[in-house]
Amino acid sequence: MLGHKEAMCKYQGFTSVPMNLPPDIKKLDLSYNRLARLDSDGFYRYKYLEDLIIDHNGIRMLHSKAFHGLSLLRHLSLSKNNLDVSKSYHREVFESLQNLSVLDISKNMKTLNYSPYKIPVRGLSNLRELNVDLVSNATFGQQFKKLHNLHILKFDYCHVKYLYNTTFSEMPVNIKEFHMTTCKNFVVIEGGVLVPFQHLKLLNLTNSNIHLTQALNILHPFQKKSMDSVILTPEMMKYISTICIKTLDFSDNDIILVKNKSFVQFKHPECFENVLLSANRFSLDNWAVYFFKFLYTMNNIKIIDFSYFPLRFKNPIFLDVVTKDNYTSVEKVQGKWRRKVIPITVTVPSQILFLRITHLMAKNAFREIKTINSSLRHLEISYFETDIFPLLTFEGFNSLEHLDLSGISSVLTIGERKISVLIHLKTIILKETHLFNVLQTNTTILSFCPNIMTLDISYNYIWKIKANSFGQLLNLKQLNLSHNLFETVPDVVTTFYSIVELDLSYNQLTTIGKNILEWIDSQHKKHGIFKLYLNNNPLICSCDTTKFLRWILTTKVKLDNNSNYSCWVSSRKGINYTRNVAEDFHHYFVDCDTTVWIKLGISLLVSVLSSVLCIALLYNFRWRIMFFFFRNFRRFAEKGLELTFDFDVYVSYSDDCVSL
Structure with a gap:
């Protein structure tokens, strides 16, 4: 074969x-x-x-x-x-x-x-x-x-500029997918152009300049039929509401108004599996209430994207023309003519797997987002410009694996609100959450997710982390500390024994200490891999950082930026790259070597002078030193023999010497 x-x-x-x-x-x-x-x-x-x-x-x-x-x-x-x-x-x-x-x-x-x-x-x-x-x-x-x-x-x-009812009349009847994308010119379409495609399951008109009304009018041949996907430029529900649709993508279509509950009048809500509505301009207000109620009739829904809806700024200042006593003036009025808004409690249908509600600018948009015995795997509730952040409630069994709370003040999400323990959570993203406010307290912020493997707390202006801030994260493998204000690597990272990827880019690091380098090498040896990101830090190449520079050149750890970073060379008062400096130590660190030799020379000189001085003293006072030791030895011997002498010296001489 x-x-x-x-x-x-x-x-x-x-x-x-x-x-x-x-x-x-x-x-x-x-x-x-x-x-x-x-x-x-x-x-x-x-x-x-x-x-x-x-x-x-x-x-x-x-x-x-x-x-x-x-x-x-x-x-x-x-x-x-x-x-x-x-x-x-x-x-x-x-x-x-x-x-x-x-x-x-x-x-x-x-x-x-x-x-x-x-x-x-x-x-x-x-x-x-x-x-x-x-x-x-x-x-x-x-x-x-x-x-x-x-x-x-x-x-x-x-x-194409014109599509007539006869344009595709010679096409085969078994077409199931029809893609007409990126039409450069404005396209005028007759209503029966899709009649030849009676078995169509997917219609894709992405990035084509087609009028909203025409784009939906051409769907009339598919009334009471099933269609897997509809990817259109605009909105209007006359024909589409009767079609059994699997995927509906209305993203980025400049829709500004949904009238008379038209969006929630689909005849076959059980057909929907994926609904994408992001990046339009219609108001949430009461329409959102109807939508999330209608959501509960979608028995097979799996993915919901309800994001990027700018209603208006939260606290607008209006101008009011006031006439009093024949005098007309303009006054600034805050909140005047504000419509009554109903805060929404969203109970997520148990069958949904993916829910994204992000980048909302609204007034009291959501009071609570609740799941009950949910199959939800992916949840993004991020970047809310609202008066209150919704309460997240998890009742019964939950399967959540990915949680993104970026752009929400950590005081609201963690400090004031208590989140249920999420034992299946593997990834949590807390970007731009003002987390530094909470890390100054003794709060253990991640006690609700003890089994996470990926943690992203970038863009939070953090300069230090207390030892108990995160708790025991025994399964943590990836930690993103980028875009913060760390001047040294926080010691708390060494308590995460399973970590294999650490992002420290865009901080204020000038070097990495010996203990952290040894820990990184031990993690690489234990797990067989370790990734470290250090790009865009104000690293310094100097005599004090030579160990770190040599480590970059020799380590087996996988570094970003091709293991080459810009650094300030103190001896040259300029910027260079760590690889250039590390590969030519003697050239860049000649002053460091001179200092070493000076210290060594001084040490040897002091040693020689000390030796000469000791020898001279011993030679000049040798008899006194000998007598000192003799005297003390004799006294020690007398004490041992229990003898006592009146004199130190006994002199004996013969009688014939008396006359002398």
Whole structure:
């Protein structure tokens, strides 16, 4: 059986198909070369090819036998060439490709003129996906009608200005996915343009300039039918409300108003699995109440994105024109004409897996977010500009693994509010939470999540952390302390025995102490890996930091910035890189070596002088020293013999010496 061989021949400057490759290759990539045309039998040698990519060449013409012999080919890509949909394709060019499943001939058309499609696709009976340009006033031939297995139709390079009811009338009826994205011109669409696609499951009109009303009017053929995804530019519910929809993406569409509960009048809420509404401009107010009530009817909902809704600034100052005693003046009034707002209590349906409610600017938007015996895995409640932060309540069993509370004052989230213990929580993000306020107290802030593996407390202006601030995080592997004010690495990090990744970038570190370096090396030895990020710290290269500089050069720990950081070289009064300094110590640290030798010389001189002085004293006072030791030895001996003498010396002489 043949193995899987690939030939990646990009950027080789080929002007023709290379003939010196192994004949049994299954994938060939000739992108970014200089092929101007594909001649006869150019690929006949490579009869086992299944995947052929010839993107980014200058191909203008395809010979009738350009792909002769490629009966096993499944994927053919000719994107970003100069192939004209009406002139470049010989009528027999695809005859050998009976097994072709994916054909990409998009991003070729450079002209906006009227062009009938003369692409000979009739024989591509197994084609499932076609990616082609959509030219202005496009007309498709009957050959497209024969593509009975075509399910995905993509128009990514779109020059069209008008779409008529007859534009796609020659397309096969089995199309399930229709993509018409990034249309550069404003597109006028007739209401029946999608009628030929009766089995459509996914409609993608992302980044296309289509009027809101027209975009939703074209959905009328799918009333009371099922559709997996609708990705549109705008909003209006006349036809869409009757369709069974799996994924609804209304993000970033400048929707400013939802009238008469129109959004919550879908006839098949049980079909929804994913609803994305972020980055619009409609008010939350009472509409949000209706939405979250309607949410409970979505029995199969899995993902909700309800973010980036700027209602207005919290405390606006209004101007009021006041006339009193025929005198007119302008007064500033705070909060005048403020509408009554209903604080919302959101009970998250138990089947939801992903919920994001972030970047809200509203007045009392949410009172409480509650889960009861929930399957929720991912929860983002971040960057609220509201008067109160919602109470987070977890009742019964919870499965939460990811919690993001960024942008919320830590005094509200941790100091005043008590969060239930989340034993399954693996990741918690507390960016921009003013955490320094809490870390000055004796509060243990993470007692509610004892099993976390990833902790992000970046952007918090922290300069020190008390030993008991985090508690025992025995499973912590990744700690992000970046964008803070640390001048030294906090000792508390050495209590996290499982940590393998530490981000200290964008702080005020000038060096790292010996104890921390030894701990980092021990963590690397214990776990086999350790990642340390130190970029954008005001590191200093000096005599006092030579140990740290040598460590950077020799450590096996994985460092960011290619293990090379800018530092202030004190001896040169300028900026250099740690690698340059560490590799040439004698050049940069000559003063440090001089100091060492001076200290050594002084030490030797003092030692010699001391020795000479001691020897001179011993020589000059040798008899006194000897007599001192003799006298003390004798007294010690007398004491041992229990003898007492009146005199120190006894002199004996003979009688004949008396006269003398």
